[in-house]
């Protein structure tokens with residue numbers, strides 16, 4: 001199978017003046033080789049002398065000099081325009097390249113890879129892809145000025161739309177989600193990556209489209225977007241770490257429960273509390289603290305134990321508060337406190 005172009009260069013489709021001469025010769029039953037011009041068909045520019053020679057050879061009544069001259073000028077103009085368009089398209093493609101894996105098998109019939117992205121976004125042209133990237137909600141912009149690539153973030157969110165549209169979900173019922181939170185099943189399976197990976201099926205029954213996706217560079221740990229009445233919760237495997245995946249999931253669940261579809265879109269970058277976080281983010285993190293860390297004390301204790309290098313305080317605290325080792329390990333790594341001793345379970349989404 002021939003790998004298709006990343007971006008097709010339209011200059012390759014233009015007819016060179018040499019090829020035009022060649023075709024005219026053939027159509028008139030003349031042998032173009034008799035002109036003795038090497039690589040005739042590849043010639044982009046012919047001198048006036050050469051043109052005169054060709055016209056003479058073709059034995060045409062009308063003067064074709066002007067025709068060939070205009071032909072090659074037009075070619076040069078079109079070639080320049082094609083080059084500019086190609087470079088622009090190539091720059092866009094390069095920016096999107098890390099997300100090629102998100103296209104899957106459904107978007108591969110375009111003329112080139114960039115065209116596959118055009119279909120993926122459900123738009124008409126490359127320009128519309130770029131316009132989409134500028135439509136990022138204000139909340140998100142103020143939180144993350146530098147790290148996120150808005151174009152890749154659009155790929156991430158669009159993936160959510162596409163996957164959500166593939167099936168129908170029952171009406172979302174928050175009491176079902178609350179029931180799952182309260183029934184303790186997840187708690188008994190905190191250290192079990194297979195359980196986490198099985199969650200999308202469970203969440204579908206509650207009317208939630210939960211997607212576990214590979215981390216897309218320069219984007220987010222997770223997000224929530226509402227598509228009509230369905231919350232689409234997306235969790236990435238950034239850090240390939242089960243604790244991080246749980247934290248992201250519970251953060252997003254926090255948004256679903258606290259903010260409903262008033263929050264049209266959430267992009268969680270830091271996964272946990274930062275000094276800059278907004279009220280909305282703080283509220284979402286409350287569900288992480290309440291369910292996974294039991295309180296915000298875990299973070300505080302681990303950061304302060306680090307200062308005293310007091311691992312015992314951490315162990316005692318974890319036992320007395322009944323916090324899973326996974327999250328003790330999570331904060332130990334965040335605090336850079338004996339990270340090698342910290343519990344860690346790997347997880348990966350495909």
Ligand SMILES: [Zn+2]
Nearest residue numbers: 266268281284
């Ligand atoms: Zn959030």
